[in-house]
Amino acid sequence: MIPTEFDYKVPATIDEAVTLLASDLDGAKVLAGGHSLIPAMKLRLAQPQLLVDIARIKSLAYIREEGDQILIGATTTHYQLESSEMLKQICPLLPDCAHSIGDVQVRNKGTIGGSLAHSDPAGDWPAAVLALDAELVLVGTNGERTEKAEDFFVDLLTTSLLPGEILREIRIKKPSGRFGHAYQKVPHPASGFAVVGVAVNIVLNDDGSCKSAGIGVTGVGVKAYHANAVEAALAGTTLDDNAVAAAVEHICDGIDPNADLYASSDYRCHLAKVHTRRAIGSAKARVQ
């Protein structure tokens, strides 16, 4: 189908973008990679009157270290994250997650900010930023505010972004100590979206026991979530087979698992248990 008619603006700065959005809070929408928004417009599920294209604001695409944090600009593409040598060294969960997204075309155009702001229940990035306890920097005409990833994903395709706000930056505390990461996913065979995706960020004590586990799950519920009960059950264990098997039983606690033509809710939950177990095993094997 053809989208409804819309206006299109290319701001040069983030301030200009925020002002443009504020000029039409109901009708304006941010355009980044367009890989979720344009299909929605073609189906007329989204009918914005004004598109504010932030993908051309050069200062919004970056990956850099600052103190004990990793800073990622919102329009950084999946490919830039996938291919970052720095991230492969200091936070391998991010390139691993990026590598699993769609195909080369999608990764070259789609952005991390667009994926998080879209909050697709099968999107990969939400699981990774939850596992890493990321903070998101949101900017609007009233200035900037910071939101924890945990509080950002509100519901199906719904985030805590207010009308006119732009997700500007993703902040992640640099993993330190004896940490191991893994992203494990069952991709939909056509699109590559996650039928189930599990991001794991474990940190071990010197004696090999689990100091902390960050586990983000996507594809299972209406929005990505922190598997709090699994994280709590793993802490203090040696991550042996019995401890992990018992912990992953809690992966769907408090969640009403999605059901569709591809996977029933029971099957989805089963996949989540199997792949959480595998991801924890891979993360443990990668601890240095």
Ligand SMILES: Cc1cc2nc3c(=O)[nH]c(=O)nc-3n(C[C@H](O)[C@H](O)[C@H](O)COP(=O)(O)OP(=O)(O)OC[C@H]3O[C@@H](n4cnc5c(N)ncnc54)[C@H](O)[C@@H]3O)c2cc1C
């Ligand atoms: C064939 C295909 C396969 C795909 N496979 C996968 C996959 O396997 N895994 C996966 O996770 N995704 C997949 N995607 C989605 C892809 O990753 C998208 O790029 C992503 O979901 C949206 O990012 P975008 O930059 O394209 O955002 P856009 O489509 O431009 O925007 C999406 C939404 O977010 C809003 N938005 C964008 N950026 C911002 C911002 N900085 N601040 C505030 N709001 C913003 C827009 O207004 C819009 O509502 C696939 C897409 C396609 C077409």
